[in-house]
Amino acid sequence: MVEAPSTIDIISLLLQVAHITLYILIISAVLGLLLGSFLTMIIVKNIPILKQLTTVLSSFTRSVPIIIQLFIVYYAIPPLLSNFGINVSNLSAVAASIVALTLYHGGYLTEVLRAAYKAVDKGQHEAADSFGYTPIQKFFRIILPQVVPVGLPGWGNALIHLIHDTSLVFALGVADIMGRAELIAAASYGMNQVQVFIIVAVIYIVVTFLSDGLVRLLEKRTKKYKLDSGLNAGGA
Amino acid sequence: MLNIQNLKLSFGEKEVLKGVDLNVNKGDVVTFIGPSGTGKTTILKCINYLVEPHEGQMQIGDINIDFKNINKKETLKLRRNTAMVFQQFNLFKNKTVLENVMDAQIAVQKKSKKEAYDKSIDLLGKVGLLDKEKDYPSKLSGGQQQRVSIARALAVEPDIILFDEPTSSLDPELVDEVLKVIERVAKTGVTILLVTHEMDFARKISNKVVFMEKGKVVEEGPPQQIFENSQNERTKKFLRKFYAKTNEMVEAK
Ligand SMILES: Nc1ncnc2c1ncn2[C@@H]1O[C@H](COP(=O)(O)OP(=O)(O)OP(=O)(O)O)[C@@H](O)[C@H]1O
C-alpha cells in the first residue's frame, strides 16, 4: 500500500517547483508588456507593413486557444527557424512557453494599450505640441501618465489571464506546479487528486491576489488626476 | 513682427484657407471675427504648425518659414516663440495647476525648478489663482481653468499669444473673469491674436480687426472702421446678423 503524502508534504513538493511557474510568469509578463508597448507604438504611429503584421499577430493571439499557441511555438518554430539557418532544435519547453506566453500577452496588451492611448484627449497633444515639446518630452511628461491610469484595469485583467495560462505549460512537459501536481496525484493512484488540485488552486488564488494588489496599488497612485476629463467643468 | 503671405490649407478636398495674407506689428491686438467654419481657428493653428498648410510663407521675429518645406527644427522654434490658449483650455490633466504653469518652462526652456516656480507663483497671483496651486484641473471651474491656461501661456514669455475663442466654452457668468485677465495681458504690450465672438470685447481691446469669410480675409482695419463705418457689404451683413441674433437672445431671456 502506497502511503499518500500529507497536506504539508504536498505543499512543500509543489512549492519546490513554484519558482519555475513564477519565472515563466514574470518573464512573460515583462516581455509581453514590452512587446505590447512596441506593437502599440507601431499601430499608433501607423507604420506601414509592421502595422498589418501587428494586426495579424494580435488577432491570431486573441482567437487561437493558448494551448494550441503553446504547441505551435514548441513544435513549429524550431523547423521554421532552421530554414533560415538558425538552430534551436534544443528549444527548451520553458523557453517555448515564455515565447508563446509573451506573444499572447503582448498581443492582448496591444488592444488594451491602444484603447488607453486613444482615450487621451487630442487637446492634450495639441497643448504640448503648441509649447514646442519634443515628441519624447510630450510622451513621457504628458501622454504616458494619462495612458497608465486608463490602461491599468485592462492590464490587470491581462495579467490574470496570463497567470491562469501558465498552468497549461505542463502540456509541453514543463515541470511546473501543475506538472508536479499531476505527478503527485498519479503517484498515489489518484487517491488524493482533489486535495492536490485544491492546494494548486489556493496557490493560484494567492498569486492572483498579489497581482491584483499590485494593480490596485498603482491605480491608487495615479487616481488623483483621473477625475474625468476636466472638460466637464467647462460648462456649456 | 508677424507676416504671412498666401497661406493655403485644405483638409482633404475641402479648401479651408484660400490664400491668406496678414501683417501684425509688435504689440498689436488683432481680433479675428467671422462666421463659423471660415477658418479662424485654422489660421491660429497654422501659426503654431498644429495643422500643416501646404503653401505659404511666414516671418515671425527672426524665423523665416516656407510652409512647403518646413523642417522639425523650424517647427519647434516656431512653437517655442508662440503660445496658444485653447477654447477647451487643454490644461495637462496629469499635472497640478502649478505644474501646468511650470512644465514648459522646465521641459522646453530648460529653466531651473526654482526659477520656473517663482515665475509660476507670480503669474498665478496675477490671474488670481494662487490658492488653487495644488489642485488638479478637473477640480477647477472653466473660468479658473482658462485663467490657468493663460498663466501657462504667459510663463514661456512668447512673442505672440494665440487665443482661440477663450470664452466660448464657459458658462456666461464666468466669461467676465477671463476677459478681464485677457485685457490685462493685452495692456502689457505682448502681441495677441484673438478669435472671438465677443464683439464688444473685440471692439474694446483690439487695434486691428480682421473679418474672415470662407477661408479669405474680407476686410481688415481698426475696430471703428469695421464695426461702425464698414463699406463692405459682407462685413455689414455679418455684423447685422450677429447683433440681430444677440438681441433675440437677450429678448428671449
Ligand atoms: N482636422 C480637420 N479635418 C477636417 N476638416 C477640418 C478640420 N479642422 C477643421 N476643419 C474644417 O475646416 C473648416 C474651418 O474650420 P475652423 O475651425 O478653422 O473654423 P472657425 O472659423 O474657427 O469656426 P468656428 O467659429 O466654428 O470655430 C471647417 O469647415 C471645419 O469643418
Ligand SMILES: [Mg+2]
Ligand atoms: Mg474656431
